[in-house]
Amino acid sequence: MPRRAREYADTGFYHVIHRGNGRQLLFEDDRSRRLFLKLLTEHTSEKEIDIIAWCLMSNHVHLILHDEGGRLSEAMHGLATSYARYFNGTTGHVGSVFQDRFTSVPIKDDRQLLQAVRYVHENPAKAGIAEIGRYPWSSYGDYLRGPGITHTATVLDMLGGPDGFLRFCSDGRYGWYYARVSRKVPDDEALQAARAALCGGDPGAIKALPRSERDAALCLLRDAGVTLKQIERLTGIGRSAVMRATKRAGTSMSKNDPVPERAAERAAEGVK
Secondary structure: OOOOOOOOOOOOOEEEEEEEHHHHOOOHHHHHHHHHHHHHHHHHHOOOOOEEEEEEOOOOOEEEEEOOOOOOHHHHHHHHHHHHHHHHHHHOOOOEOOOOEEEEEOOOOHHHHHHHHHHHHHHHHHOOOOOHHHOOEEOOOHHOOOOOOOHHHHHHHHHOOOHHHHHHHHHHHHHHOOOOOOOOHHHHHHHHHHHHOOOOHHHHHHHOHHHHHHHHHHHHHHHOOHHHHHHHHHHHHHHHHHHHHHHHHHHHHOOOOHHHHHHHHHHHHOOO
């Protein structure tokens, strides 16, 4: 089966995820983590790519990168090759260290960028490893104490500095994020994807929305990759009704219509 072509972001921002081959460990000690960060800095700098956020987990890494020159693949290939050479040489491991292909999720706007940055930093806490401020292998500390290898200015300018960053990290409006890596959303991730599309709203609340907002909310779910079967299960709205609604809404709304945003807000409020 041919690979799905990479999507490109007009903004130049990407959420990159690279996993160990077969979910194997990527880092055996702090020395290997420091070496990975050194190589990350070298390869991104060489390709004129800014590191916006990062987090090293045991068997995968999360990166938010800004790549205006379209050289992301070159940088990631160079990084993976260099680190694999080190890893195999020091551990005696033979074979591929990383999965064959890294994942890159295009970031389309400022809201998604903020959500992605927060999501990356929350990974250790969600995995039950450490509180967000106590985990040493992410860029969270760079945002509070100094940039380090991280280009923090973009996000800090949006949030009003380190104090604004702290407030943002506890702001529920940005707590829902889903990194979609395939055309269709897996069943076990459907609720997460739906809540992210609805800005944290309950998909079960869509049924009670006015018709135009209901249809717009259903379109948001479809655009997020949630399947008809999943939407039916999550919303309680029949499949044929979903098909009619998304077709009707898709043909009647202009690109700048405020209805989808209003529908997401209403779902997030629980349809008060």
